[in-house]
Amino acid sequence: AQKITQTQPGMFVQEKEAVTLDCTYDTSDPSYGLFWYKQPSSGEMIFLIYQGSYDQQNATEGRYSLNFQKARKSANLVISASQLGDSAMYFCAMREGYTYAGGTSYGKLTFGQGTILTVHP
């Protein structure tokens, strides 16, 4: 079963408008983290924003905000005032705890399929 689902293969937005990129997740672990990464055409992975499962408030980082609805298991990314430079692939990812021989740790970011955002002038 998919742990992270991004249902929008592509999204278009007009410059200066806001856009929401959808992400739903599946986990039974009470402690987890949700991340959004941006991947421009140059290929690097750029961290945008993080939301912890116990955080009471939605995360915000500049023009990025995360609409966290825990009961619905959704973590949508909202980009306000879109810019041409926002055109890129966007990935939602989740980090869960896991147990290994040495103890318990957190790692293994699991990624969604991504959403390609195109900003029109």
Place this chain on the structure above:
Amino acid sequence: NAGVTQTPKFQVLKTGQSMTLQCAQDMNHNSMYWYRQDPGMGLRLIYYSASEGTTDKGEVPNGYNVSRLNKREFSLRLESAAPSQTSVYFCASSVWTVGNTIYFGEGSWLTVV
């Protein structure tokens, strides 16, 4: 401020050849990872190392081996390359608390012909 450095950046291999992708991080992170990204898709975990001395399989480990040489370095080896292994490979590292992000290298573009 190097962060995560992986080499080589580009490589073309013939089917059956072997090669090693090198990765090093200078952030004193415990955990390191190798992901692959196929065209138009998300990243899939190949192997990870929670700490020095441990390695575990991820989602797509077949055809790969890894070595956590020390805390800084984590290498990925393709013993007998296949065209299906044509992909972009990302090395990453992090500390091991859930709230910390994972930092990625710039990627290695591998083509197997």
